[in-house]
Amino acid sequence: MKMLKKYFNYGLTLVIMLATPLLYAKAESQVLATVDNLTITSDQLEMAVASSPFATQFIAMNEDDQAAIRGDLLRRMVISRLLYLEATHQGVDKNTIFIKEMNDFRLSQLYRHYMDKLRSRIQIPEEAVAAMKSQFKGNADGFAAARSAYLADRYRGLRMLTLQKLRDKYHVRIHEERLLPKSSDDTLLLEGDGIQITYGDIAPDRIDKKQINSAWLNDQLYKRAELLLIAKAAEEEEVDVSPRVKAFGDERLPALLVEQKQREWVPDDQTLKDYFRLHPEFGQIEERRHIGQLIVANRKQAESFRQRILAGESLFNLAGQYSIDPYGRSRNGDMGWIQPGRGMPQIEQALSKLADNEISGVIETPAGFHIITILERRPGSTKTFSGVRDRLLQAVISEKMNAYLQELEKRHRVVWNVIKEDTNPSTKTSASGGS
Incomplete structure (x- = not known):
């Protein structure tokens, strides 16, 4: 199995492991992954969580969201160690x-x-x-x-x-x-x-x-x-500032290698222009719609609210009071500007037939029962190279980085050690997988 497939499609096994932090509290620190001779432990992962931008909201999140954050951080830590090893292999630390x-x-x-x-x-x-x-x-x-x-x-x-x-x-x-x-x-x-x-x-x-x-x-x-x-x-x-200096070096080496590779991958704007010629879709800006939305838990309530809106009440006032979507309720139903294709299929289908300021029928999705409206639209447009240069740069680097990480997989062995949940509290099993 290719490493990138593990990084970005590792979902289920990582969720099994990362959604159960109590296992770590009850036992000694576990080795979650190794990259050659470098290890990543559960203690290190928890430290990464604590120092992440999500730290203050982490405890209030549900288990799936916590697992997703832990999984993403673990993947990032493995990639960082891969790049660190390659940087030392190439002598970047002597640069x-x-x-x-x-x-x-x-x-x-x-x-x-x-x-x-x-x-x-x-x-x-x-x-x-x-x-x-x-x-x-x-x-x-x-x-x-x-x-x-x-x-x-x-x-x-x-x-x-x-x-x-x-x-x-x-x-x-x-x-x-x-x-x-x-x-x-x-x-x-x-x-x-x-x-x-x-x-x-x-x-x-x-x-x-x-x-x-x-x-x-x-x-x-x-x-x-x-x-x-x-x-x-x-x-x-x-x-003695050596611990802080070492920590800085451990972070800076991978970054310096990536900067070096980026200069190789994109030596000048001509590289990006050639890419743009092959991928003109980067210059296409789709129509955007300013959406209002109310979501409730059952159809009967949704139909009742829809009749009230048609009779003159404000969808936005009702959304601010009754919407079951925390984000939408906090914004009084104003969902901002959204490009076509970004929503659930049922919502997209309804939006495609909706005129501006028209109130939709009740739309059922796994999230609940929706009433939506389009406040205004911004038509699509075509941007020149200078207008999308940064997006092109990100796309080229992303493609090159994915291929580069696959190369590093062949040089540095990655082993995942996943703690699986066990119905018997006296036993645990571990699934280890190499590259």
Whole structure:
């Protein structure tokens, strides 16, 4: 079985496993999948769920929705590990871009740690707090703003004093006379004990040359100097940011490989234009309809509401009070602009025969009994290449990525370990599947 088929059609077995989180709570962490020698455990999956955009709503979801989210995250984690292994196989971790990004991230984490510690040293004297409370009595927002302004002012002063001390400590010398827009990359702009900054450090080739002037260069130089000085001070205090740096690298390597492949797949716009010529449907924008809808649980109620609407009551007021669709009820029945073919077949059939502002008959679907209307339409149109370029880019990359993942399957073995639900609580069975 091809890996992509597993990723995107794995439904039933993943739902069996992922809809039963209590299994994980009762037992030790389970290995859900392996990619070569890399494992994905139930604990790691739960951490991914907790840090996902759905985390706050997750507990309120039903089991099927929870299982779908877990399944999607697990597939993404397997793909990420596939790309990570391939990136290291291709030596992307030795790439100068990756090495520079890792170093810059390490410096930023050292800087952040040191400055957070510096900020935590600032205390507001009791008499200053009392004065603020007196001035902003009964005004909590005003008091909070005054307190923040006081801390910010003290932080700026402490920061400048700290930087000056570090410049003296590391014998920093700045060569502002060399700060010219056309300097060579190896021109030394700042030097000190264990610290140096060259022109190439602050004005790399990827920077738009139009924005490079003396004022911009001066600003970049002092920002870089501050970063290096603070990071060096943090290192001397033996601040350890290695776990965060490793986590960043683990995420960045796959992304860097994908960026590299994307440049290979789409080297220029001509590639996209050729694709557009073969797939002109990307330029076709279908008619869109602005839909209103009321859904209820039984036909008798639907027929009653329909008669009330025909007699002059508002479908939207009724939907806001009685619709069994939470989304529709929250929007008073306004379903927004919808393209043909996006709804259930029964709804599509009714819409195809409906005139603007006409109230439909009662339509039965698995979701309930619907009454719909079309408020207005936007006619279809044809877009030029520039209007659909981003969609074309996504389509080409998606096709190439699918084929690329199949290639990676042949190089890196994937094994799924699926915990199946057992009616006997004293036993469990596990279904493992390779590529």
